[in-house]
Amino acid sequence: MAENKKLKIVVGYPPTISAKGVPLLSQNRQFQYFNNPTFLFPVAMGTAATWLKNLGYKTYWKDCIAEGLNTEQFFEFLDEEKPDMFIFDTKTPTIKKHWEIAKVLKEKYPHLKLVLCGDHPTALPLESMQNSPIDFLICGGYHDFASVDLADALENKKEIPKGIWYRKDGKIVENGRYELKKKLDDAPIIDRKFTHNERYQKEFNLAGRPLAYIMSGRDCWWGKCTFCVWDHTLYPLGTFRARSPENVMEEVKYLVDEIGVKEIFDDCGTITVGAWLKKFCNLMIESGYNKKVMYSCNMRFGAINAEECKLMKEAGFRLLKFGLESGNQETIDRLDKGTKIEAVEPSCRAAKEAGLMVHLTIMVGYPWETKADAMRTYELAKRVMLKGYADVLQSTTVIPYPGTPLNRDAVKNRWFRDEFDPYDYDAYDMAAPVFKSPDMTLEEIQQMCNKIYSIFMDPRYIAMRLLKIKSWQDLLYTLKGAKAVLGHVEDFSRPVPQAE
Ligand code: SF4
Structure with missing residues (x-):
């Protein structure tokens, strides 16, 4: 004490x-x-x-x-x-x-x-x-x-x-940057009663309740994507640290045994792969906690193979969240995403064949992307979703937060729309696109977001979802997802704020 x-x-x-x-x-x-x-x-x-x-x-x-x-x-x-x-x-x-x-x-x-x-x-x-x-x-x-x-x-x-x-x-x-001298394992396991984990249960992606967010590392071992604000400010390249698999396992046990958690989302920017992931999966399997809790995380295309997907499934993993960002390789390269469009379908398929769920995150409104480019993103997302290789998606407009290379390039290249003031920080709230588009109006960019969400309304997608409902829990999860989609559509259907 x-x-x-x-x-x-x-x-x-x-x-x-x-x-x-x-x-x-x-x-x-x-x-x-x-x-x-x-x-x-x-x-x-x-x-x-x-x-x-x-x-x-x-x-x-x-x-x-x-x-x-x-x-x-x-x-x-x-x-x-x-x-x-x-x-x-x-x-x-x-x-x-x-x-x-x-x-x-x-x-x-x-x-x-x-x-x-x-x-x-x-x-x-x-x-x-x-x-x-x-x-x-x-x-x-x-x-x-x-x-x-x-x-x-x-x-x-x-x-x-x-x-x-x-x-x-x-x-x-002016006292420089804080440098971590200790190991992440030196930090205590979060006391979820003290911090009221029950207040953080409104989340449509996760099926198990109660749920808990953890981070097995901070933030992302790739750490280069030019729009990624955390990985250019809080945890820039070279500062990534992962907790040991044993330390994460200790938190999993606490969450299950003491808090009754049914699903964990590991919000590390990208979960550590390779030997770390193998070790963690084996700990989950050997301890039997793979049967007690579902585990979901952020993932990158091409970072794991089919065998690793199977091991993750066996270890209790449920959902992998992939940053698709765009259906155009040029955009992916300009963002320094380090992924390949041709890896999208095989990665999703491998995850699905292993029994994992796939969530795609997509952005529109890049200053260099035309309507035809944005449509390519939509078509790719639709193809992957309707083939059953992905289950859920979310679509947003790209926002270049201060501190990111994308923000610096935007200022340098005058990518912001004319009436947008880069120092009007309130306006980075995604209420309206901040970039000019080569050939789309602001409303058309917002509509593109909604068009991507409209994939959820495709009768083929709905039929696939209905066929997957096997229990009340599945039904509840699907209804919550539908409500969230309508909420997102509403958020992107607000009138675009006009310049004063
Ligand atoms: S992979 Fe994701 S978390 Fe990692 S740098 Fe890119 S956007 Fe950020």
Whole structure:
């Protein structure tokens, strides 16, 4: 039992209320306000809260978004508990809102130390230090490790660790990037009761309930895709770390035995393959947990072969989420995706033949793609879905977040539509495409998103889905999926905001 520390620390998200809907922060690499929200458990933040609590800090988990707290309710909580520090996470479309919230909090609670982390503050740390009264900014991923280091420095009056920006004598101390010195296995297993895993059950991709999000690595061993904000800000090339298979297995056992979890989604950008995957699968099989829980994860085309698909199925894997992104090889190459269009069908087929489900993620609205190119993406997705090689898809417009090579290229090459201001961060919320298209209007790009979703309405797809319904659970899963598709279509059918 750790000795009690003096600091009282809140970890989470402030109320982030918007007429646009519920903001999807957490592991959402592609931000959206949703009418039909899903709440993904924020793994690094949950680890930070658990770790601080375990170390003896009086810690509070306050995800006001998932908890549905408004500003007054959050103030009531702060008035009552009087914490010393609030660590919160943000992204580009919410950064301005969070700067304003920081101002309000600082005015009302001058003693409350505000600690900001996330991909946008990491990409542009000086900007957030200048535009808001935050006390500290964690520059880099691994903000759970950094939060623990910061708390230790404040509790024990030590030097502020490298990678955490702060103020001294009224001046901003630019303190570099946070570098992980420990192993990911050194972090504790997230306490799901303390962090209210039950609030993170609205998710249409996963069949088992209760479900839990974990990360077996951060973030992606490929790490190059030019649009991928996490892998160019929080966890850039060379900083990828994976937990050991044994450590992940320990979390699986805890989730099943203590929380009753029926499905786990491993939200590592791409799960580690090769010897790591083999070892993890064997641990699942030998321990018998392959029969107790379903496991789903992100995957890359061409990263695993048919044998590995079979082993994953035997190990309890259920769904693999592949980034298709585009049906055009030129786009894939320009994005530095490192995959081949010709690998799409064989990869999906191998997964399906092994009994796994396949989820495709697709984007439209690339500044160089014509309508004919976007149609090629649609045709590929449709072919794969109607052949039964993929089960689910999601389609979004591409957004070049600050900190990504795609954003830098967009500024350099003037790819943004004329009325779009790259510094209007609110407008990165996917309410409208941000790029000019060679031959499509903004509405046509949005419609292309919906056209891709319309594959779900194809009678051949519906017939295939109906034939797969074998139980009430299958039926429920299918109905939830249908509801989510309608929600997505609604999100992309909103009128495109016009320039003032
Ligand atoms: S494969 Fe996925 S997680 Fe990895 S860099 Fe590309 S988009 Fe990001």
